[in-house]
Amino acid sequence: MDTNIKRSKIMNKTEKVAQLVNYIEENLRASKSAGLEFIDPRNLGPRLKSRQNHVVFGRRGAGKTTLLYPLRKMPDCVAIYLNIESYKDITFPNIIVSILIASFKDLRQMVKECHPWYKMNFQAIRVCNFLKNEERALANILGEPDQEEQKIRSKTSSAEDASASLGHRGVHIRGGAKKTSEVEVGRVVPRDKLNDLRLKVSAYKDLFDRASIICDKPIYLIFDDFYCIPKSIQPDLLDYFHLLTKDTNLFLKVATIKHSSRLFSRASGRPIGVQLGHDIHEIDIDYTLDNFRDLQSFMRQLLEAAIKGSKISLEIDGLFSGDGFKQLCLASGGVPRDFLSLFVRLANRIDFSRGRTIGKVQVTEEAIANFASKLDLLKVDSADEELVLESYLNSIKAEVYQKRRTNTFLVSKNELELHPQARQAVRALVDLRLIHQIEKSTSSAPSDGQMYEAYILDIGLYDNAKPRSFNQIEPGMTDSKSRKDRLRAAPKLSLSRLEALVESGGVKGKLTITE
Secondary structure, eight states: OHHHHHHHHHHHHHHHHHHHHHHHHHHSSOOSSOOOOOOOTTOOHHHHHSSSOEEEEOOTTSSHHHHHGGGGGOTTSEEEEEEGGGGTTSOTTHHHHHHHHHHHHHHHHHHHHHSOGGGOOHHHHHHHHHHHHHHHHHHHHTTSOSEEEEEEEEEEEEEEEEEEEEEETTEEEEEEEEEEEEEEEEEEEEEEHHHHHHHTHHHHHHHHHHHHHHHTSOEEEEEESGGGSOTTTHHHHHHHHHHHHTTSSEEEEEEEOGGGOOOEEEETTEEEEOOBTTTBEEEEOOOOGGGHHHHHHHHHHHHHHHHHHTTOOOOGGGTBOTTHHHHHHHHHTTOHHHHHHHHHHHHHHSOGGGTOOBOHHHHHHHHHHTHHHHHHHHHHHHGGGHHHHHHHHHHHHIIIIIISOBSEEEEEHHHHHHOHHHHHHHHHHHHTTSEEEEEEEEOOSSOOSOOEEEEEEOGGGSSSSSOTTOBOOOTTOOOTTSOOHHHHTSOBOOHHHHHHHHHHTTOOOOOOOOO
């Protein structure tokens, strides 16, 4: 009897875990019909809702779309949401045209919602008509060349009086007539689509402002997944739409990956794009491993929210054993989607009906097995920089994991300034969740008077779950006197040597510097 009761409880737990897994899988990606609630212990949501231009930085899976989604439901703003990934194959400046068309279409619908047909006033009708006309005009120029020379021919005419006289016996008859001559004049007029769009800026600003007044709400233009378009056109695209926000009730909300984005540049001394802290304000939603205690607390809240959403009762501590939960937090690199995805894979693998739980070794094995999917995303997110970044990653693994038999390395802050290519590679690999920062500023042991940044390799880079003769350092690890001497004694990675290794590998190409 007691055995049957115990077995029933175990089976009940298995069923609950299955229900939780199904709920997470259905809601792992934010959409109109699904999505997990954004856990916001740092109170970022209210900042995003303010009437300012914002850029939301976060790695893939950090929750950028989930954070942005409530803006679309806010009753006190008009939110135009655009997933920029849908425009990634459109060339510049046609991408501006396409985004304007989509924005005007959505804005026209919003105005109609603010003023239904039965109470539509003259101003609302006029703005809707203007928006519709601009949509058509912009659609017509999509297929036109970006630049062309238009040949214009015109005719000029001139006329002069012609007269004749007839004489008969002293009588003169004079008759008048017009003599006309025409001259055809040809000229070539250069036309630039981007210049034409710039000439429309004032008119478009007025259009957005009128729509805002009619709806009595600010307008938020949301660019999600901004990093998906080429870095070469990112500053120019932002520059145009930032012009529309100046002295208007239109505000930009851009979600992107930090070092996959180029928000600002200079061309012929002219600033292009937006400058952080001046034109646009930064919201960083990443949880990094440099504050591992807060990270673990956040992930626990995330899993508790999923349990609550799945309408079951489960104790998190009953799902893990030993350092299993801690290792899962480490393996996620602080990325919520990675944490939940790994949890789902582990929950499907572990046989809870036999009383088994998720342990440290199982987490490591699953992270290694799942690493190929991260490399696939590197190819997607890094575009033409894929080979260069892979070469840097392989060189870092060779120097740190294979040669020094550890997972941790230090990088001199001085070297980061002197070697922009290697610095960009390190920053990009962090954004791609392939290496992780665990200390933003630390000294070495023994001290050499320099300051360093500390990083660890992603667990997926390990060759196996139990590497031999391996010195693994974990975030926040201290001795009995709360010192981080093991971290400070980690090997120093020379960026000059790293660049030399990449160059010697024959990989050609340079990374676009984003900071």
